[in-house]
Amino acid sequence: xxxxxxxxxxxxxxxxxxxxxxxxxxxxxxxxxxxxxxxxxxxxxxxxxxxxxxxxxxxxxxxxxxxxxxxxxxxxxxxxxxxxxxxxxxxxxxxxxxxxxxxx
Numbered sequence: 001x002x003x004x005x006x007x008x009x010x011x012x013x014x015x016x017x018x019x020x021x022x023x024x025x026x027x028x029x030x031x032x033x034x035x036x037x038x039x040x041x042x043x044x045x046x047x048x049x050x051x052x053x054x055x056x057x058x059x060x061x062x063x064x065x066x067x068x069x070x071x072x073x074x075x076x077x078x079x080x081x082x083x084x085x086x087x088x089x090x091x092x093x094x095x096x097x098x099x100x101x102x103x104x
Contacts, residue, residue, distance in 0.1 A: 002024065002036045003036075004036035004067075004070065004071065005022060005024050005036055005039070007067060008022055008039065008041075008064060008067055008071075009022050011063055011064050011065065011067060012041075012043065012060070012063055012064070014063045015043065015045045015047050015059060015060070015063050016045055016046065016047065017043055017044060017045050018044045018045060018046070018081050018084070019042065019043070019044035019084060020041075020042070020043055020044070021040075021041070021042040021043075021090075022039055022040070022041050022042075023039065023040045023041075024036055024038070024039055025038045025039060025040050025075075025093055026038045026039075036071070037071055037072040037073065038071070038072055038073040038074075039071060039073070039074050039075070040074075040075040040077070040090070040093050041060070041074060041075065041076050041077065041078075042077045042079075042090040043060065043076075043077070043078050043079070044078075044079045044080070044081055044083075044084040045078075045080070045081075046080065046081060047059060048078050048079065048080045049080045053078070056076075056078040057076050057078065059078075060074075060076055060078065075093060077090035077091070
């Protein structure tokens with residue numbers, strides 16, 4: 001686990017997760033080997049109870065603070081404990097379509 005991933009996980013503890021999976025998916029994208037730029041987050045917390053998806057994502061962004069400016073992509077899958085009990089897994093990440101803003 002890289003230092004960025006570890007820092008992100010530590011920052012997310014402020015949301016008192018019941019379940020937290022943070023996966024570095026940088027290898028699935030057009031980035032140099034060993035990069036820590038693309039992540040998938042599955043986060044289950046009571047904090048999300050009564051919040052819509054936008055409010056849940058905003059809570060994650062607040063928890064990560066300046067770290068959001070240091071990574072390129074963060075796929076968010078946020079659930080309450082009750083939602084997670086029914087689902088038990090997040091959707092798979094899509095394949096990278098390649099390219100970047102720098103290519104244009």
